[in-house]
Amino acid sequence: MLSLLAASGVAEPIYWENLGLRPYLFEIGGFQLRFYSLAYLLGILFAYWHLSKMIKAPGAPMAQRHADDLFFYCTLGVILGGRIGYAAFYKPELFASADVFKLWEGGMSFHGGVIGVLVAISWVAWRGGLNWLRVCDYIAVNVPVGYMLGRLANFVNAELYGRPVERDFPLAMVFPTDPDLLPRHPSQLYQAGFEGLMLGLLLLLLFWQTRARWRPGLLVAVFTIGMGLGRFLMEFFREPDAHLAYVVAETGLSRGQWLSLPMIGIGLAVLAYALLRPAIGSTRAGAAPAA
Structure with missing residues (x-):
């Protein structure tokens, strides 16, 4: 899509209306199946399908029943965490009214969604006696696809656009x-490509083509660093929310960038932990060799 847009926008800006896009797939009566809702649905279904495939490979830290539980609780974590995180990080005034429950009006926080998913993983891992860090590894591989679909839906909705150019x-x-x-960066497409497609392909490659899954924490570390770094860099192209423009003016960084810095730091710490400890199945670990 970026290549097509670049080819068509030689001297004049590209007008979103000329792309023939609309925010919904179809409409029946007063009901619209919106691409944003469809992105959430497809992302969750892909994660469940691919996780079910991943746990059939040698060395899986969970069974199918655990994947079923994760499907349910992580879905709740994404929705509730994303909405509560948006209110907490970006619009605290939403807590003063019932608007905090109006998901259909938009407003979801990626960082809040991550926290919600971590809470869901913690609950399932504790209840099932699973290795929390290894479960996080398996979940992390599946997140970028849903994130990519969400950013593409933002583009189709003509929302969360970039800074003027x-x-x-x-x-x-x-x-x-x-x-x-004003002519602006299509920052939604930048994020879909960098934090979604590129990071997703990297994690899939690491899982299926290397022994990364035998090092607890390695995959989730790559995900956390990639997402944090990607969000930090992409914020330079993304237009800050109007009510948070003062954060950029006062600190030089956006609210999203400040929230991404701890992600990068945590990811680096987990990466060091994963690389310094022996891999599962190694002689030092004292475990049976992996198949």
């Missing part, structure tokens, strides 16, 4: 939801 910038776009109608 020169009119002759190859990827400059004018979004109808922008009150100023």
